[in-house]
Amino acid sequence: MMNDLNLATLTTEARNPRTTNIDQLPTLEMLKLINEEDQSVPRVVATQLPQIARAIDEIAARFERGGRLFYIGAGTSGRLGVLDASECPPTFAVPPTLVQGLIAGGDSALRKSSEKSEDSPEQGAADLLAAGFGANNTPDTIVGIAASGRTPYVIGAMETVKKLGALVISLTCVEGSEMARIADIAIAPVTGPEVVTGSTRLKAGTATKLVLNMLSTGVMIRTGAVYGNLMVNVQPTNEKLVDRAHRIIAEATGVDRPTAAKLLTEAGSVKVAIAMQKLGLDRAASEAELKSAGGKIAVALRGAKR
16 A cells, blocks of 8 residues: 555645645636646546547457446446446436446445445455456456545455456556556546545546546447437436427427327337338338347448448
């Protein structure tokens, strides 16, 4: 474990010279300063796009072989991973086991902080394996998340599954971290000193959220949950989502809303409804075309044109 001196060398722990008197500023000036610092975050995330793209392609390839994605972190990093994982089923209609988020201290740590839990590498490894990582030789992926790049709970999990041949990705906000050394793919938007010294729920947390948005959304696009920019895996389980489903079908096919509603009833899902209309096939034949195309509408349409 790093000592206090080593921790002090981390850029995420450094004191920001621009905000040393932030407590003395009028509220509006204080907010302007926070906002100015926040504006640097997308720029540093942009420096990591090649690594993020590689991660998306590698994860998507494993999904197509039955793999899953596991986020693991502590504190803010863990909460952001759990948040991103929990948003995948309602957004993309994937099973909750496909993208999973683990946090040091368990689910209770989502609401009540459990800082001590992050100090055990053994517990990180145990929690990940208990969640079924790599069971039955599934080609799973781990994304270890820690702004500091040195959280023992996360490192323990990463090292353990690295030995099993898993794809290991790190997401940190510092350069040259221990987590990056372990990882096959290291993503490191370096956000620098925080507005409030050491409070990585700020710029580092924002950068982490942006990268996680890209990872999960990019993988879902690559694996067919999006057609054009339409959320075609949406499940019409309430009035708002029924309306969205009708609009998606209408946008994708050019039919009017009543026809879109009729298609959805006949098809049982948005994706099949679009395929039925665009391929001119019945439900069973459209489902077969989509299955042979790996669930990707664009691929099914290209196949039908050949």
